[in-house]
Amino acid sequence: MSKARASLTRTSLVHLALISYAVISIFPVFLTLINSMKDRNAIFRNPMQIPTPKTFDLVGYYTVLGQGDFATYFQNSFIVTVVSIALVLLFGAMAAFALSEYRFRGNTLMGLYLAIGIMIPIRLGTVAILQGMVATGLVNTLTALVLVYTAQGIPLAVFILSEFMRTVSDDLKNAGRIDGLSEYSIFFRLVLPLVRPAMATVAVFTMIPIWNDLWFPLILAPSEATKTVTLGSQIFIGQFVTNWNAVLAALSLAILPVLILYFIFSRQLIRGITSGAVK
Amino acid sequence: MSDTPSTHDTTGPIKRPTRWHIGVFLLPAFIVYSAVMILPLIETLRLSLFNTVDGQSTFVGLGNFQVLFGDERWADDFWNALKNNVIFFIIHMLVQNPIGVALAAMLSLPKLRFAAAYRTAIFLPTLLSFVIVGFIWKLILSPIWGVSPYLMDLVGLKSFFSPWLGKPNSALIAVSLISVWQYVGIPMMLIYAALLNIPEEVIEAAECDGVTGWSQFWKIKLPLILPAIGIISILTFVGNFNAFDLVYTVQGALAGPDGATDILGTLLYRTFFGFQLQLGDRSMGATIATVMFLIILAGVSLYLFVIQRRIRRYQF
Numbered sequence: 001m002s003k004a005r006a007s008l009t010r011t012s013l014v015h016l017a018l019i020s021y022a023v024i025s026i027f028p029v030f031l032t033l034i035n036s037m038k039d040r041n042a043i044f045r046n047p048m049q050i051p052t053p054k055t056f057d058l059v060g061y062y063t064v065l066g067q068g069d070f071a072t073y074f075q076n077s078f079i080v081t082v083v084s085i086a087l088v089l090l091f092g093a094m095a096a097f098a099l100s101e102y103r104f105r106g107n108t109l110m111g112l113y114l115a116i117g118i119m120i121p122i123r124l125g126t127v128a129i130l131q132g133m134v135a136t137g138l139v140n141t142l143t144a145l146v147l148v149y150t151a152q153g154i155p156l157a158v159f160i161l162s163e164f165m166r167t168v169s170d171d172l173k174n175a176g177r178i179d180g181l182s183e184y185s186i187f188f189r190l191v192l193p194l195v196r197p198a199m200a201t202v203a204v205f206t207m208i209p210i211w212n213d214l215w216f217p218l219i220l221a222p223s224e225a226t227k228t229v230t231l232g233s234q235i236f237i238g239q240f241v242t243n244w245n246a247v248l249a250a251l252s253l254a255i256l257p258v259l260i261l262y263f264i265f266s267r268q269l270i271r272g273i274t275s276g277a278v279k
Numbered sequence: 280m281s282d283t284p285s286t287h288d289t290t291g292p293i294k295r296p297t298r299w300h301i302g303v304f305l306l307p308a309f310i311v312y313s314a315v316m317i318l319p320l321i322e323t324l325r326l327s328l329f330n331t332v333d334g335q336s337t338f339v340g341l342g343n344f345q346v347l348f349g350d351e352r353w354a355d356d357f358w359n360a361l362k363n364n365v366i367f368f369i370i371h372m373l374v375q376n377p378i379g380v381a382l383a384a385m386l387s388l389p390k391l392r393f394a395a396a397y398r399t400a401i402f403l404p405t406l407l408s409f410v411i412v413g414f415i416w417k418l419i420l421s422p423i424w425g426v427s428p429y430l431m432d433l434v435g436l437k438s439f440f441s442p443w444l445g446k447p448n449s450a451l452i453a454v455s456l457i458s459v460w461q462y463v464g465i466p467m468m469l470i471y472a473a474l475l476n477i478p479e480e481v482i483e484a485a486e487c488d489g490v491t492g493w494s495q496f497w498k499i500k501l502p503l504i505l506p507a508i509g510i511i512s513i514l515t516f517v518g519n520f521n522a523f524d525l526v527y528t529v530q531g532a533l534a535g536p537d538g539a540t541d542i543l544g545t546l547l548y549r550t551f552f553g554f555q556l557q558l559g560d561r562s563m564g565a566t567i568a569t570v571m572f573l574i575i576l577a578g579v580s581l582y583l584f585v586i587q588r589r590i591r592r593y594q595f
Contacts, residue, residue: 010492014385015393021382022400024460028415029403031426047426091308098304110305117316119513119579121521123544124572125319127326127551127565132319151315154308183300212408214524219552234410234528244424247414254411262406266399270468 029255036060036248043244060249064236067246069224070253073232080142080228081210084149088206089199091150092157097187100162101173111162117155122148123215133220140223148216153206160205164198165191201272204265211258229254324572326565343566353563357570359538360546363451367542368519370455371462376511378459379466380504384496386467387474398471405464413528416457420444444529447539454540458525462518466511473507474500505590513582520574523548543571 034050035043042055049055064070099111122129129148130139138144168191176186192199217231227235233254240246262269330339347353382401386394404412419426420443428440443453477500485491485499523544526534532554534541549557551564 011388011391014388014391018382018385018393018397021378022397025401025404028419029407031419032415044424047424047429087311091311094304095308098301102298102301104298104301110309113317114308114312117312119517120320120572120575121517122316122320123521123523124568124575125316125323126547127561127568128319128322129315131322131561132315147311147315151312154312158308183298184303187304208406212406212410212524214408214410214527215548230408230410237410237414244418247418251411251414255407258406258408258411259403262399262403266402270395270398270402 029259032248032251032255036245036252040245043248057245058249060243060245060247061253063240063243063246064249064253067236067240069227070229070232070236070250072225073227073229074257076142076226077211077228077230080145080149081207083142083146084153084210085203085206087146087150088153088157089203092154092202093161093192093195093199094187095154096158096161096165097191099158100165101191111158114155114158117152118159122152126215126219130219138220140221140226142221142226144220145216145226145228148220149206149210149213152209153202156205157202160202161195161198164195168194200268204269204272207261229257320572323565323568326562327569330562343562344570347563347566347570356538356541356546357567360541360543363540364520364522364542366451367455367458367522368516370452371459371515371519372512374456375459375463376466376508376515379463379511380470380508382463382467383470383474384500386471398468401467402464404461407461409461409524410528412457412461413525416460417444417529420453445536447536450530450536450539454526454529457529458522461525462515465514469507469511470504473504477503506587509582509586509590513579513586516578516582517575520571520578543567543574547571 031047035047037051037058037060038049038055039057039059042049042051042057046055051057095114099107099114133139133144138147172190173186176190181189212230213228214230214234217226217228218234221227222231233250236250237247240250327343328338328340329336330343331337332339347357385391386398418424422428422440422442428437431437431440441449443449481499481503482495485495490498520543522542526540526542526545527548530536530540532545532549534545547564547567548554550560550567553559
């Protein structure tokens with residue numbers, strides 16, 4: 001009897017601790033979202049109150065959508081992220097297949113070479129990357145960003161995907177070979193469909209740092225036509241520091257796509273992490 | 280790698296043609312990775328040994344490093360940034376990782392309700408960009424808005440409020456804690472995964488021996504998740520010594536107040552790219568990048584060759 005009560009107390013303490021921390025995690029985001037939809041007076045007088053019909057005001061959003069070129073920024077971020085992920089997945093899976101399927105001289109060496117990038121950040125080569133992009137005329141193009149992010153994503157993709165590809169049954173591949181499939185068809189038609197869950201995990205892992213990156217857009221593509229959402233909102237907010245409605249609205253607009261994607265993919269993401277994909 | 284039987288090896292004495300497809304599979308990744316990542320990295324390391332003398336790029340050996348470590352124009356900034364970076368890292372290790380372990384330990388309790396909801400909520404900040412996180416906290420901690428004094432008033436601590444981000448003494452701690460708030464989700468998830476991988480039998484055996492609750496965590500589970508703690512430590516190390524975005528967003532490129540939050544990433548940006556009156560300096564930028572590379576390399580090697588080998592791994 002007393003033991004049951006003790007465990008009940010313990011469970012409620014655990015819930016209390018977890019709820020408190022969850023509130024700490026969500027509260028700042030929540031606060032930003034509710035205040036972005038209020039008029040200026042209400043933002044300062046009652047920051048904690050959710051918008052009422054009296055204080056509801058979308059003036060911040062009008063300012064942002066009127067002044068900043070957010071549609072272009074979103075489009076740029078979207079293009080860069082999607083193309084980079086596609087290239088990381090395609091090139092990464094091909095290399096992972098070669099490393100996990102065939103025995104050839106230099107296999108281990110190639111694996112180690114590609115693994116360097118998992119630990120050493122690509123940012124450290126920025127000086128020479130910028131030089132190279134200037135030399136090839138790629139500065140202020142989305143191509144520059146795509147190239148950098150593809151190179152950045154490949155090491156982890158190869159690592160995770162080759163682990164998964166080792167688990168694909170050899171009998172299946174050999175059956176394909178007996179049926180006269182070429183090595184390319186075996187890769188594209190037999191192996192790729194089987195590692196789709198791992199591909200999704202890699203896609204999510206690759207996507208987050210690309211979408212959120214500030215460093216490379218700032219250095220390689222700061223022009224108005226190539227700004228990404230992260231850089232665009234950074235500069236926009238810097239200019240509108242005193243216009244709280246606009247700042248809060250810009251922040252909310254930058255949060256929303258992440259929130260939506262998170263609720264769609266959170267299960268995939270969490271399963272990816274907990275299944276030991278990044279062991 | 281060697282345990283994968285390759286079909287081609289078993290086909291026996293038939294002389295096989297060159298297997299072009301291996302090259303085709305490897306080439307795209309190899310080219311992009313080498314051209315955009317490895318070669319620029321090597322080139323940056325090489326540039327750190329050169330400087331412009333009389334308008335010509337000249338080999339100066341370790342001259343740039345001497346200037347960086349000893350010259351009065353550079354040394355103060357550099358050692359200040361390095362010291363701040365070390366503090367930044369220590370705060371992460373002392374706050375972020377223990378909180379992450381504690382949250383994971385609670386989440387992994389059997390039959391805990393709403394575990395998925397907690398997990399989702401606590402992991403959310405990790406996905407937001409530094410720009411969003413930086414500005415949100417700048418607003419919340421701003422004395423103009425008054426959200427934090429109001430909240431501290433609720434718990435009777437209003438007198439302790441001060442504009443932390445603006446004070447040289449507290450700015451670095453405040454920025455570090457913002458970063459901890461954002462990233463606690465990563466150690467939590469990795470430890471959580473490690474805890475879930477502990478087999479039932481081990482826990483049951485411990486319970487039969489009367490080891491439960493706290494002592495079970497300290498004596499049974501913690502030793503089993505040490506490898507995961509090693510991984511989150513090295514991830515934190517690499518991330519912290521490569522950090523830039525948060526400080527840039529919250530405190531600007533000058534990493535104010537008075538350089539109190541300057542870390543190697545912001546120093547690299549200012550040096551290489553220039554800021555306000557300062558002109559960009561490619562050679563010194565490459566030198567700082569090289570120092571960062573060596574620090575990260577030292578940390579990673581220490582982990583791979585010393586720590587990881589000492590930690591005992593248990594196979595179930």
